[in-house]
Amino acid sequence: MPGLGETTNWSVRIKDYAAVALVAFVLTLCVGGLSDSAIAQQGVADPAISQNSPTGGAVPGDVLGTNSDAEYWRAVRGGVQGTVSIPDQKAGTLVQSEGEAWRSFRNGPMSLYASWAMLGMIVLLGIFYAIRGRIKIAHGRSGQTITRFKAIERFGHWLLAVSFVVLALTGLNVLFGRYVILPLLGAEAFSFITQMGKYLHNYLGFAFMLGLLMIFVMWVKHNLPDRTDIKWVLQGGGIFSSKLHPPAKKFNAGQKVIFWLTILGGVSLSLSGWQLLFPFTTTFFADTFDKINLIFATNLPTTLSVIQEQQLATLWHSIMAVFMVCVILAHIYIGSVGMEGAFDAMGTGEVDLNWAKEHHSIWVDEHMDDVHERDQGKPAAQPAE
Numbered sequence: 001m002p003g004l005g006e007t008t009n010w011s012v013r014i015k016d017y018a019a020v021a022l023v024a025f026v027l028t029l030c031v032g033g034l035s036d037s038a039i040a041q042q043g044v045a046d047p048a049i050s051q052n053s054p055t056g057g058a059v060p061g062d063v064l065g066t067n068s069d070a071e072y073w074r075a076v077r078g079g080v081q082g083t084v085s086i087p088d089q090k091a092g093t094l095v096q097s098e099g100e101a102w103r104s105f106r107n108g109p110m111s112l113y114a115s116w117a118m119l120g121m122i123v124l125l126g127i128f129y130a131i132r133g134r135i136k137i138a139h140g141r142s143g144q145t146i147t148r149f150k151a152i153e154r155f156g157h158w159l160l161a162v163s164f165v166v167l168a169l170t171g172l173n174v175l176f177g178r179y180v181i182l183p184l185l186g187a188e189a190f191s192f193i194t195q196m197g198k199y200l201h202n203y204l205g206f207a208f209m210l211g212l213l214m215i216f217v218m219w220v221k222h223n224l225p226d227r228t229d230i231k232w233v234l235q236g237g238g239i240f241s242s243k244l245h246p247p248a249k250k251f252n253a254g255q256k257v258i259f260w261l262t263i264l265g266g267v268s269l270s271l272s273g274w275q276l277l278f279p280f281t282t283t284f285f286a287d288t289f290d291k292i293n294l295i296f297a298t299n300l301p302t303t304l305s306v307i308q309e310q311q312l313a314t315l316w317h318s319i320m321a322v323f324m325v326c327v328i329l330a331h332i333y334i335g336s337v338g339m340e341g342a343f344d345a346m347g348t349g350e351v352d353l354n355w356a357k358e359h360h361s362i363w364v365d366e367h368m369d370d371v372h373e374r375d376q377g378k379p380a381a382q383p384a385e
């Protein structure tokens, strides 16, 4: 078969172009996941090949110069970055091999382990509930309450919580919906739900970030580690004993762990989500790898293409999201069915005094002014000294 540059008449040339287009199309389909961007790539010429060409890469004709078809397509398959005359320079990469690795990992091991992790957490919580049952207020309700969270604190918490739950459900639908919901509801309903979910996901990300910022500002000072945490951890948080609860301030060591996981995981989710919302505008992964290389003397790649940045962002965003779902499942359990009296803290903001003494004794000692008779909102009578 003659090379492109050796064509002698138009009919042979047209056949060559048709063959080139066909192979390009098949290769594009083979790399799967990123087919949208890859299919759009026509008229790509590798600058290195163009320089060698007798015509200096002039179009039409003689695109390959002295290079064989095999060399040309090997370079294309290897992900060579060519040039295009349209503004979107990404279109100059005809085949992006990492796309296939990305797709296989996302639809394979990542989805599999994500499902196991979330199911595993639900089973663990079920087992814990079966063994320990609901953690009761050991001394019963006192008839007095103490103000635990002000309205602004509860607003920040619920802004964060509601947005997180909706983001988690709509995000999981993107990952698993086609396997779980599509067969149940059919294509039309699924596509409607998914499209609405996408809008919710895009916009609620900002509510999540605001909630995260609010709880950080309001609670960070109560979540700095101190000596009481050591005692709390050594006594296992009193979680397996119905009488003994180690002393704690506003937040105990377990809650501090939840707080910092929420903040760090939330920031990481927000940044990777930002990168997905505004594609090709950030280089968060190259920048992060650069810092990691400096600190740990590793050799992570620091020159990533814009498409690789996006691929890493989708993977990292999904992994962090699933991790956070697992953590928050445990938090929701203990803040609702798992512990008597806990939900009131974020419901009305008033908790039973005995509950507070059992779980946050040091904090109660410092806040006796905030004690009220139940349902009257009036300060309780203080015993004479």
Ligand code: HEM
Pocket (backbone or CB within 6 Å): 148, 157, 160, 161, 162, 164, 165, 215, 250, 251, 254, 255, 256, 258, 259, 262, 328, 331, 332, 335, 336, 342, 343, 344, 345, 346
């Ligand atoms: C949707 C159901 C949820 C319920 C029922 C719930 C319940 C609670 C309760 C009762 C508290 C106060 C505990 C106390 O008085 O010490 C609390 C605190 C907190 N919540 Fe939630 N929450 C939920 C969702 C979330 C979500 C989705 C997040 C984060 C994404 C979150 C983050 C936090 C944080 C950081 C704290 C303070 C630390 C802690 O108590 O562990 N919550 N939550």
